[in-house]
Amino acid sequence: MRFDPQSLRYDEMGLIPCIAQDHDSGQVLMVAWMNVDSVARTLETGRVTYWSRSRQAFWVKGESSGHVQHLVELRIDCDRDCLLALVNQTGPACHTNRRSCFYTALRDGEEVEIMAPQAD
């Protein structure tokens, strides 16, 4: 079936969450939001393009930082209200310079930092 970005289920803000997962390692890198146009742009350009809720603008991941996400494959969940982007990530995905945004683990009721920022 031909894919139409309009066929996804967006929330009342017109957004859908997208998980970025490292294609090689399987590491979950980050979650951000897309609107219908950023889904289309991501597929057209092969560069993962979110919608920045704070800036209300397209956010081509890595455009300023160089920490680009090249799309390997985009997947849709059963409810069509969540996306999974398998990516090749250049450098850290997190703005804190860590590989993944999920660097805090809960262990025995404590918050534990399990990932260090990468060197520049």
Add this chain to the structure above:
Amino acid sequence: MRFDPQSLRYDEMGLIPCIAQDHDSGQVLMVAWMNVDSVARTLETGRVTYWSRSRQAFWVKGESSGHVQHLVELRIDCDRDCLLALVNQTGPACHTNRRSCFYTALRDGEEVEIMAPQAD
């Protein structure tokens, strides 16, 4: 630092998205929502417990289907507005009987089913 479920950033509905990832294979299984009490219950019981938006009730994953998610580790992202649950998943995670909800891939502009339902 001691973890307090109240310290997470919930949306205007009091919810936070949680990704379930297979601890062994790294496969992303599903995304569902938690409120502050389901986060606390998940940590207390070791059974991943979402908040069902449609039923407005706790949803102990697998309670009726037997397709339980045992929590291995819960992680928080940098913005504290998304969770990652590493789990041991019994059987399929998806209500369609597929291992993962992300069974539809976009390839050359087409929707392609990449995963079959598991046999009962």
